[in-house]
Amino acid sequence: MTDVIDTDVLIIGAGPVGLAAAIELGLRGVRVLLVERNARVGVAPRAKTSNVRTRTHLRRWGIADALAAEAPFGIDYPNDMVFVTRLAGHELARFSDAFNASPDRSYLYPEHAQWVPQYTLEKIMLAKARSLPCVEVRFDTSFVTAAQDEKGVTASLQSSAGESLSITARYLIGADGARSKVRDLIGAKMEGRYGLSHHYNIIFRAPGLSQAHAHGPAVIYWQIGKDGFSAIGPMDKDDVWAFMPGGTKAGETLTDEQAATLIRERTGLDLPYEILSADAWTASELLADRYADRRIILAGDACHLHPPAGGYGMNMGVGDGVDLGWKIAATLQGWGGPNLVASYETERRPVHRAVIDEAMANYAIYVAPPPAEIEDDTPEGDAIRAKAGAGIAASKGREFNTLGTVLGLCYANSPIIVEEHGARGEHNSEVYRPEARPGCLAPHAWLPDGRSLYDLFGAGFSLVVADDASQSEIDKALADSLDLGIPLAVVRPDGVPVRTLYDAGLTLVRPDQHVAWRGESWTGDLERSTGQA
Ligand SMILES: Cc1cc2nc3c(=O)[nH]c(=O)nc-3n(C[C@H](O)[C@H](O)[C@H](O)COP(=O)(O)OP(=O)(O)OC[C@H]3O[C@@H](n4cnc5c(N)ncnc54)[C@H](O)[C@@H]3O)c2cc1C
Known part of the structure; x- marks a missing residue:
């Protein structure tokens, strides 16, 4: 027999967006069932920037300090972006304090940004969600389908052990990511451009790598050498780094040995590289043609996708969870009127569009492949590097100075x-x-x-x-x-x-x-x- 569970809001997906919605609702006393098909949060290590707005929400939820305490390299580690020919090579340009992550107080916001792996943020958010008496989190539980009428939603779930569950809820939030099944269910379509480029995110351990180069502490070293573009940076404690080679083809995979060789070649540093995971992802520019069908509503990557240039995707999705959270809570508690939940799409869609456009503008600032002599220790090499550095300094700042977009987008109309x-x-x-x-x-x-x-x-x-x-x-x-x-x-x-x-x-x-x-x-x-x- 199928168990039937009743809740106020069923949330599909315990990524950062589902967790944000669960916390916002749970803090307002709304019963939430948050289900996640995986056995844990943070399966794919992706975002590293929790921006000032996300951390301001965390402050409101009482967990900003808990996240700060998890800063892998200390909260005052420099959030610098350094452009180099390769880690073992020459510096081309440097941007300090990307995304306003310096712990120095600013009058503009109460919480600075923080360089911290997405899985660490999710761990802190999960602990908060679980601390709320009206929030239940179930892992190993997949959304199958749902139907709705004027009173609510009835959803079918399945546990990884094959057990079926039936859930009745007043609302269902589809925070189930880029390949959202909830989106398919409501017949929403992603519009825009899929597959702008294909990427490979390699997580590896490299004891001694931080000390093996001369560029000092930074969060990403953008390597623009004669063998192409790649990005590399420290990600977590215990010498865990992330590496993203440029020019990956769709479906391309690397063995651990090939990945280690590539890191060795691109950095120019011959160290032992232990590959921990590799995760392919595709850059796209997509926005759903609609976000909701009555009581079933999409949030986060389920309704918007863009290249991570500017560190916006997760942070914007957390904003979706907050917006939906207070509006659904007010509606269920009787002080939100019939137009309140519908205003979620009216308000968030223009923000999503503006942020996608901003991310695309950053993505389009392409650093052209440099002449091979860029790495030469000659006057000609010096001149090429100076020119490349000036070009980068003039064009790439927009990607790292994002406060106007993060705090300055207002709800209009x-x-x-x-x-x-x-x-x-x-x-x-x-x-x-x-x-x-x-x-x-x-x-x-x-x-x-x-x-x-x-x-x-x-x-x-x-x-x-x-x-x-x-x-x-x-x-x-x-x-x-x-x-x-x-x-x-x-x-x-x-x-x-x-x-x-x-x-x-x-x-x-x-x-x-x-x-x-x-x-x-x-x-x-x-x-x-x-x-x-
Ligand atoms: C390389 C890279 C770097 C990035 N860097 C940044 C950054 O610095 N800053 C930033 O803001 N963003 C960044 N992003 C984007 C960010 O990772 C995403 O925007 C964010 O993860 C979206 O969160 P989400 O909760 O909407 O979706 P997801 O994180 O994808 O979570 C969805 C969850 O739903 C679960 N799920 C899916 N289907 C089902 C189902 N049927 N039943 C139950 N559960 C289901 C999934 O298992 C998953 O846990 C980056 C992305 C990439 C690829």
């Missing part, structure tokens, strides 16, 4: 944002200019006692008030929140110049730290911001 008239500030992918305009991320500030302004925001909506804001208008907002059953915290941050920072007396901030509305007189927009209007 959203039904749950009270738009303001007038032109927006010009978007710059590299530079983030905080703006409290509705739709944008609420500007950050540090409090005199060292806490972040974001630490004062509630789990529901927050009303950030300036010193000179009208008390009667605040009272009206509080009365509305009581009438409508919408959680609203009044935030009066001592020592923060709210009027200057937010350019308003009252600013309504959503659970995801985006501004919903701002003004001087309360206009009753809580209903609209929660999809009730």
Whole structure:
């Protein structure tokens, strides 16, 4: 007989996106069943950058410090990108503090980025999800199919031991990655270009490699030598590194011996290389034509894919999990209206498009194969290297300076944002200019006692008030929140110049730290911001 389990939200896939959605929902008291076909998280070692936005969510979830403690080389290891002819060769160009990973405090955000393997992030997120009483995680359990009606979803799962399970849930989130079965089920199609290039990600152990070259600590050494392009960098403790040769053909595989030989040739360093794993992946530019069919909703790689140039994919997917999490929770708890969950696609799709375009722009900045003399210790070699280095310095910075994209993309034309008239500030992918305009991320500030302004925001909506804001208008907002059953915290941050920072007396901030509305007189927009209007 098939067991039947009832839950509020069934999440397929315990990658970073499924885990983010589970935590966001679980922290809000929503029952979640998170299922993963593998026996553990973090099977393929992929992303290494947890960006400032992801780590800010981790701070809200109470696990940013736990991730920092897992930094494989220490939290202040330089997040530098170094372009070299080969590890044993010449340096061409260097970018310091890629992705804002320096632990120095910035007024722009409360958490810096961190170089940490995706599997370590997933391990920390899994521990958090499991600590939440209403979240259940089942490994070795695969999604098979689902059907839905106006009340909910009924899904069929199968354990790796062959046991069948039937799940009833109010919503199903398909966070099942690039080859999403949930996407197939709802008939969504990926549109764009598949197979831009084919790659091979080799993880290996090489004791002594860090000390065997002269370029100092960095996270990726981009090797542009006479035998082609490759990227190599330290990934984890115990001398674990990652190597990605360029020019791989579709379906090409290497034996461990061939992989070790290739690393030896490309680095120019003759050390013992122990191959730990090899994982093929394909760069594509794809976006789903739709993200949802009523109660079944896609998130993460299941609905968007792009080359990892800029470190955006996982981080953007974590943002999907957060967005869906608070909206589904509010809907199930009765304070989210009928338009709230639908606003997920309206708001996230333009962000996905903009990030894909940004990643494609980075991917397109192709470093042309250099003349063979680039490695020569001659005046001609010096001149070729100087020219190549100048070209790299002028063109590749955009890929590593990403704050404008990570923090500066605002929700526009959203039904749950009270738009303001007038032109927006010009978007710059590299530079983030905080703006409290509705739709944008609420500007950050540090409090005199060292806490972040974001630490004062509630789990529901927050009303950030300036010193000179009208008390009667605040009272009206509080009365509305009581009438409508919408959680609203009044935030009066001592020592923060709210009027200057937010350019308003009252600013309504959503659970995801985006501004919903701002003004001087309360206009009753809580209903609209929660999809009730
Ligand atoms: C080489 C490389 C480097 C990258 N670097 C970065 C980076 O620095 N920064 C960044 O942000 N992104 C990076 N990315 C992208 C990032 O790895 C992905 O965007 C991210 O893993 C997507 O997360 P996800 O949870 O949507 O999907 P996945 O991580 O693919 O997780 C989906 C999960 O669903 C499970 N699943 C699938 N089907 C089923 C089923 N039927 N039943 C149950 N479970 C199922 C899978 O086993 C898997 O665990 C990189 C990618 C690559 C290839």
